[in-house]
Amino acid sequence: MRKKLMLGTSAIAEGAIEAGISYAASYPGTPATQILEHIAQHSDVKAEWSVNEKVAYEVAYGVSLTGRRVLCSMKHVGLNVAADPFMTSAYLGIKGGFVLAIGDDPGAYSSQNEQDSRFYALFAKIPCFEPSDAQEAKDMTCLAFDVSEELELPVMVRSITRLLHCYSPVSLGERRSEKDLKIEKNPETMIAIPKHVIKLHKRLNEKQKKINEVIKKYKLNKIFKGNGKRGIIACGITFQYAMELEEKLPILKVSAYPIDEGLIKSFVKNLEEVIVLEEGYPLVEQITRKIHPNVKGKLSGDLPLEGELGVDPIMKMLNKTKDICISGSNEYLLPRPPVLCPGCPHREFYKSLNEAKPNFVTGDIGCYTLGVNPPLNAIDTCLCMGASISKASGIATQGVSRVAAVIGDSTFIHTGIPALINAVYNKSNILVCILDNSSVAMTGHQPTPSIGVTAKGDETKILNLEELCKACGADSVSVVDPYDKKATLEVLKEGLDKPGVNVVIAKRACILTAKKLKS
Numbered sequence: 001m002r003k004k005l006m007l008g009t010s011a012i013a014e015g016a017i018e019a020g021i022s023y024a025a026s027y028p029g030t031p032a033t034q035i036l037e038h039i040a041q042h043s044d045v046k047a048e049w050s051v052n053e054k055v056a057y058e059v060a061y062g063v064s065l066t067g068r069r070v071l072c073s074m075k076h077v078g079l080n081v082a083a084d085p086f087m088t089s090a091y092l093g094i095k096g097g098f099v100l101a102i103g104d105d106p107g108a109y110s111s112q113n114e115q116d117s118r119f120y121a122l123f124a125k126i127p128c129f130e131p132s133d134a135q136e137a138k139d140m141t142c143l144a145f146d147v148s149e150e151l152e153l154p155v156m157v158r159s160i161t162r163l164l165h166c167y168s169p170v171s172l173g174e175r176r177s178e179k180d181l182k183i184e185k186n187p188e189t190m191i192a193i194p195k196h197v198i199k200l201h202k203r204l205n206e207k208q209k210k211i212n213e214v215i216k217k218y219k220l221n222k223i224f225k226g227n228g229k230r231g232i233i234a235c236g237i238t239f240q241y242a243m244e245l246e247e248k249l250p251i252l253k254v255s256a257y258p259i260d261e262g263l264i265k266s267f268v269k270n271l272e273e274v275i276v277l278e279e280g281y282p283l284v285e286q287i288t289r290k291i292h293p294n295v296k297g298k299l300s301g302d303l304p305l306e307g308e309l310g311v312d313p314i315m316k317m318l319n320k321t322k323d324i325c326i327s328g329s330n331e332y333l334l335p336r337p338p339v340l341c342p343g344c345p346h347r348e349f350y351k352s353l354n355e356a357k358p359n360f361v362t363g364d365i366g367c368y369t370l371g372v373n374p375p376l377n378a379i380d381t382c383l384c385m386g387a388s389i390s391k392a393s394g395i396a397t398q399g400v401s402r403v404a405a406v407i408g409d410s411t412f413i414h415t416g417i418p419a420l421i422n423a424v425y426n427k428s429n430i431l432v433c434i435l436d437n438s439s440v441a442m443t444g445h446q447p448t449p450s451i452g453v454t455a456k457g458d459e460t461k462i463l464n465l466e467e468l469c470k471a472c473g474a475d476s477v478s479v480v481d482p483y484d485k486k487a488t489l490e491v492l493k494e495g496l497d498k499p500g501v502n503v504v505i506a507k508r509a510c511i512l513t514a515k516k517l518k519s
């Protein structure tokens with residue numbers, strides 16, 4: 001057995017490789033990005049960066065339809081984008097094992113919110129595994145493929161930044177062989193049209209009992225005996241927090257959902273106080289409150305509802321002096337907020353945009369969001385990926401003039417293109433600025449379709465953004481180098497004053513990528 005020190009992301013990737021996956025699809029997003037990177041760079045498994053999470057999910061679903069195993073990974077908010085195929089795929093079920101690895105980000109270290117994906121799994125009525133360390137992340141991902149095929153359902157493996165971005169030792173097993181290619185056709189179970197939906201939903205509901213049986217069979221939720229009348233229900237990584245406590249309290253370790261209420265009942269039966277630890281929203285606490293009168297957690301106000309939980313608030317709640325300083329204790333660390341790099345082309349673009357004096361600037365998500373910081377103060381709103389152009393259109397419908405939308409190249413391809421078509425179709429008067437730095441810089445310089453390289457490093461066709469915007473019907477499309485201040489200012493001023501949908505593509509490679517290309 002090989003033992004290696006690895007990141008949680010790599011552990012999940014290795015679990016999938018060990019399970020014999022034939023393909024992996026993802027769209028970058030912290031903390032899940034390195035799952036696909038590991039597969040693409042450290043194995044012979046075919047892998048792709050899809051243009052967004054919905055597409056990644058659908059590509060993965062297609063692979064599963066061939067009877068082969070597939071891993072789809074994304075960050076938590078990516079699942080909002082993929083929610084449409086995700087929800088209905090549970091009704092249809094899967095063929096080859098389908099595992100959805102989700103990276104949640106309590107503490108929003110690199111995200112627009114702190115949503116808890118366990119609720120999505122319950123919403124879709126599929127099983128969700130939650131490892132407590134990298135070894136479990138590897139083992140549970142591998143097991144999730146067997147469970148997926150046993151239940152004919154996608155299985156979610158939910159983990160969080162703290163686990164995914166930490167190194168710990170992982171023992172690797174033998175890699176299993178790929179599944180045989182097997183194409184089946186059955187309209188009643190493979191086509192989600194209204195006349196099949198009720199039957200499909202019934203089938204999904206009937207699987208719920210089996211999900212509980214499978215979770216029991218693999219002993220994913222376990223009771224550890226301890227001393228005293230105070231017990232802990234610890235979900236996922238919080239099991240490690242519970243182990244930090246000096247006294248040996250009884251622990252119910254939760255690693256799989258939906259959680260069997262009967263198990264909680266038997267655990268809390270002789271306890272006077274139950275502490276529920278979970279990273280994310282108080283899901284298990286809510287259930288436990290129905291069962292036991294004395295529950296301490298986030299809903300009781302004993303632990304914070306927001307931010308990463310970590311160990312410190314638990315120690316504080318229990319009146320312990322031990323200060324572990326995992327999270328929140330910024331007094332020990334100098335803050336290091338992200339900033340635009342020296343020489344970043346985005347900064348030069350914003351200087352010109354500020355000079356062009358737009359009335360309102362709708363921002364988007366990427367390195368260029370950092371234009372919000374002083375001294376640039378260049379953005380007035382930021383919501384989610386792809387929203388800049390549609391928000392600008394909405395503002396312009398109310399007669400506000402000189403509205404500019406700022407969006408990166410990857411974000412434009414992700415969800416900006418439909419918004420551009422919408423703006424043209426609905427006769428908006430807006431300026432759309434695409435900041436094309438030829439990479440997905442924010443998440444670690446992954447390639448985009450506009451540079452002609454795949455996740456595996458192979459050459460592929462190049463998407464021409466200028467031609468694309470013209471084909472969408474933009475009234476004007478200009479390409480400028482943001483380092484050329486005079487030309488940039490000119491097209492921005494013109495674009496803000498002219499009616500219609502005017503597009504300015506500010507094109508210059510990210511300073512870090514450009515450096516790498518030169519060396």
Ligand SMILES: Cc1ncc(C[n+]2csc(CCOP(=O)(O)OP(=O)(O)O)c2C)c(N)n1
Pocket residue numbers: 027028029030075077078079081111112365366367368385407408409410411412435437439440441442443
């Ligand atoms: C739905 C969703 N998926 C993924 C992410 C992670 N993410 C943040 S910004 C970004 C793309 C940034 O690339 P680009 O638009 O090219 O801008 P750059 O960072 O290169 O300036 C991604 C993938 C996210 N925040 N939301």
